[in-house]
Amino acid sequence: MIKKNTLTLHSLSVSKDSRTLISVDTEVKPGSITTIMGPSGIGKSLLLAAIAGVLPATFTQNGSVCYDGAELTALPAHKRRLGILFQDPLLFEHMNVAQNIMFGMPQNELSKQQRADTLLADVGLQGYGQRAVQALSGGQQARVALLRTLASAPRAVLLDEPFSKLDMQTRHQTRCWVFDNIRQQGLPCIMVTHDEDDALDAQGPVITITQPEQDTDKLC
């Protein structure tokens, strides 16, 4: 049976030099947020890159990624139509804040500028549309990158530590807004985080990745 608007990973794994770093099997339903947690350097960001179709060539992947029952694994990133937010905001520096947010908006969006302004106000950045992205703080850039991802009409979203650059109050407010938005749009979401409050607020399954067994002789 086709699971409508569901993102499924079938034993999706990332390896380097034939050593598996990470492997995940999961099904993410529309409007559900699955959290991935685990130690630094274990391959969580690489897993998101594999789902999005932008895994660096040094790594190989096995398993498959499906959306709506159709396999995406062989498709290039732009044909997967998944929104990915990297840890680094990677904003376009030749565009202002509003232009960054409008970048991936669908052509038929009635007033892109108006929508960008509304989104900015929703995350506490009212009136920032015409500013240069270089003039923003790290936390402000992180919010603009989040808006750009959500405004691009993705079929699912992949968020890599989306709130880590925000102070506690902004983090809480932004997180509530983002999670509400994801639920309202009915998007399946996979979020990588080190923060247990992020995982709690996500109200979805939590996948904890553990280190592979180590050779105890090598431990001090």
Ligand SMILES: Nc1ncnc2c1ncn2[C@@H]1O[C@H](COP(=O)(O)OP(=O)(O)OP(=O)(O)O)[C@@H](O)[C@H]1O
């Ligand atoms: N583009 C790349 N080229 C080479 N090595 C990379 C690249 N990206 C990641 N790595 C390496 O792959 C391993 C896994 O990295 P990854 O960023 O996925 O870890 P992570 O679990 O997301 O860590 P963190 O929680 O610290 O963000 C690390 O050893 C990292 O140095």
